[in-house]
Amino acid sequence: MANIIASPTRYIQGKGELKNLCKHAERLGSKLFILTSNSGRGRVEPAISEGLRETECTAHYEVFRGECCDSEISRLKELYLASGCDLVVGIGGGKIHDTAKAIAYYTKSPVVIVPTIASTDAPCSALSVIYSDAGVFDRYLFLPASPNMVLVDTDVVSQAPLRLLVSGMGDALATYFEARACQRSNATNCVGGKITLAAMRLARLCYDTLLADGVKAALAVQNKVCTRAVENIIEANTYLSGIGFESGGLAGAHAIHNGLTALEETHALYHGEKVAFGTLVQLMLENAPEEELEEVIDFCMAVGLPTTLADLGVKEPDSKRLMEVATLAAAPGDTLGNMPFEVTPQTVYAAILAADAAGRYYKEEV
The missing domain is CATH 3.40.50.1970 (Rossmann fold)
Structure with missing residues (x-):
């Protein structure tokens, strides 16, 4: 191919x-x-x-x-x-x-x-x-x-509300990690091919730009000004993430987002806010290194992205409803199948709870 x-x-x-x-x-x-x-x-x-x-x-x-x-x-x-x-x-x-x-x-x-x-x-x-x-x-x-x-x-x-730019950062945050998972599994990307070197580099550049300019851009937009950092984040959210996800591929984070739509409480959140939490769940599924997980959670907290179920509006999660989320996320037609290992509703359920626990742990550490 x-x-x-x-x-x-x-x-x-x-x-x-x-x-x-x-x-x-x-x-x-x-x-x-x-x-x-x-x-x-x-x-x-x-x-x-x-x-x-x-x-x-x-x-x-x-x-x-x-x-x-x-x-x-x-x-x-x-x-x-x-x-x-x-x-x-x-x-x-x-x-x-x-x-x-x-x-x-x-x-x-x-x-x-x-x-x-x-x-x-x-x-x-x-x-x-x-x-x-x-x-x-x-x-x-x-x-x-x-x-x-x-x-x-x-x-x-x-000039748009800050929360919208931050939501875009949440969507962009998943780009590199999903492309990386697809590269590891040799999955087909969203345009019917395999990942090019250029797509993988754009996905990584997207993540690096978020880390370098995300907080500075958020502060600028909070004060209704457009700085170089804002210009860079707009390009990362729109172009780098757009090319990176489509030509890199989708995996866990967006599938988790889709599962979360089964919870009515999450309908008030923006797409990227749910994708950000989905990224944490994907990292838990991958058993990502602690340093990487901490870097992602620190970024989310710094710009105001959700890191816990409570942040998503799910104040009292119960096992039955979370299993519905996990089952929908792991549906055969969704993109969790692009992960480089077998994923089941049970492993997704466990990763959701683990991501929530990690988010609460790092909040307590601050």
Whole structure:
């Protein structure tokens, strides 16, 4: 099997780039179908309209209803076809991105992704995560190509709430460890090939950037400023993690995230917050060295990522419910099968409790 790496055709990141959206998008289409939230539209439309006047493009806005599920994708697909537009643009967070990518896939249209937050690595991937109408993980929709373009306005992203940037760090935190597990097991990555040297290096660079700049970036965003550290973390959360996870592969951390969606208490948390705890669970499954575990937990605590079940809102975990989480995480179609050893619901259950205990232990040490 070939080694394969995938990426967007073009990645654009810089301050004030939102006003250049139409200029950049013109090579793909002139009638933009812009999917965003109601509140998001109010924040981005002025800049887009400013740039629109300098092009031949038109913009048609539709409101995303909050869940990347089959019913919402079908609704928006029909609206897109009726609109006469020729380019899908998803502006907002991860579920808007995944929905926009799915619409583009089903209508055979180009797609531009514009993150307004750096909370996940969804923007660059050839993947949509599909949930039920109630928000429970359903399946991955693997797409034939990455987005045609990803455009990141760092002025916009740096003004978003700090928790969203930190959630992105949680998602990015898993990238190296999952790629490493896939490399060890010789697993197939998300684009149907084996891991390239470049993908593995990008995954490691993602982790190293988090350790080097994560705390500095969090402090800057807390004070509503965009520093070099913020720029680096936005790139790590969005591009390095996006290429790293997709071309490196998914393993334990994201499967644990999917299992945690069975607990209603966790629905209030962001994707990356649950993935961060999933990373701790994966490290427990691997019996990772204590120094590595401590480094990851220290990072999580420093930036404000969950390290215990209580942090996830699960105040009174019971064995039956946690076994449901473990069983869902270890489902045959999920990515725990990419670990370099056999994983069962019982071993996942034990690793969840061990990760929770480790998180509580290090909190007491501080």
